[in-house]
Amino acid sequence: MSYFDLEQLNFRYPNQKTGGIEDFSMSIDKGEIVALLGKSGSGKSTILRLISGLETPKSGTLRVNQKIIFDHNINLAPQERGIGMIFQDYSLFPHLTVLQNVMFGVSRKGKKEREKKAMDILAMVQLQEHARKYPQECSGGQQQRIAIARALAAEPNILLLDEPFSNLDEELKKSVREEIKDLLKKCNITAILVTHDKGDVGAVADRVLHIA
Ligand SMILES: Nc1ncnc2c1ncn2[C@@H]1O[C@H](COP(=O)(O)OP(=O)(O)OP(=O)(O)O)[C@@H](O)[C@H]1O
Numbered sequence: 001m002s003y004f005d006l007e008q009l010n011f012r013y014p015n016q017k018t019g020g021i022e023d024f025s026m027s028i029d030k031g032e033i034v035a036l037l038g039k040s041g042s043g044k045s046t047i048l049r050l051i052s053g054l055e056t057p058k059s060g061t062l063r064v065n066q067k068i069i070f071d072h073n074i075n076l077a078p079q080e081r082g083i084g085m086i087f088q089d090y091s092l093f094p095h096l097t098v099l100q101n102v103m104f105g106v107s108r109k110g111k112k113e114r115e116k117k118a119m120d121i122l123a124m125v126q127l128q129e130h131a132r133k134y135p136q137e138c139s140g141g142q143q144q145r146i147a148i149a150r151a152l153a154a155e156p157n158i159l160l161l162d163e164p165f166s167n168l169d170e171e172l173k174k175s176v177r178e179e180i181k182d183l184l185k186k187c188n189i190t191a192i193l194v195t196h197d198k199g200d201v202g203a204v205a206d207r208v209l210h211i212a
């Protein structure tokens with residue numbers, strides 16, 4: 001058994017006639033970064049949605065650190081799974097400041113304490129000077145780091161990143177890839193990175209899994 005096991009997942013959207021996820025299995029070690037590579041429409045985002053609990057598999061088992069988070073009797077809610085997700089479009093809250101976006105991820109009580117923790121994480125991604133801005137006043141690379149900070153604030157066991165570099169230009173992509181890899185390694189976070197860019201794989205992932 002590994003740190004994170006997906007066993008024989010099956011899923012199809014209600015209106016989906018062909019394809020879908022069929023007997024998908026994979027195992028990931030603690031702290032490992034795995035890239036999931038596959039062409040558009042192959043089901044990469046769907047697999048992340050199944051893992052995070054946004055969609056429910058027809059069958060299969062999901063296990064984190066020997067604890068079942070999904071099987072034929074158990075189905076933990078997304079917020080109970082200890083899994084963080086960074087969406088393809090970042091999904092930041094436009095009406096909240098950078099700091100408030102990150103504070104949203106912090107679960108501990110007390111405004112002062114949440115604010116301190118959020119500021120510490122913003123420092124880690126080098127955004128403390130932008131804390132009072134709104135996301136739309138930040139660059140693409142900064143928005144991407146805000147999304148990462150918000151996800152890390154919840155102290156996830158596993159982080160899922162869906163095409164996190166697709167909105168960045170080539171220059172920025174290079175530096176952000178390195179920053180993310182350093183950050184994930186420093187925090188010993190287990191991660192799945194979905195991409196169709198082979199450059200991401202070489203720069204960030206420990207291992208690559210191709211899906212058809
Ligand atoms: N909400 C939905 N309802 C019905 N079908 C969907 C839905 N979301 C995705 N699909 C279909 O499921 C398949 C897999 O979609 P998915 O978004 O997982 O692909 P992907 O690998 O992430 O693609 P991309 O690289 O373009 O992001 C596609 O055929 C898609 O059309």
Ligand SMILES: [Mg+2]
Binds near residue numbers: 044162
């Ligand atoms: Mg996708």
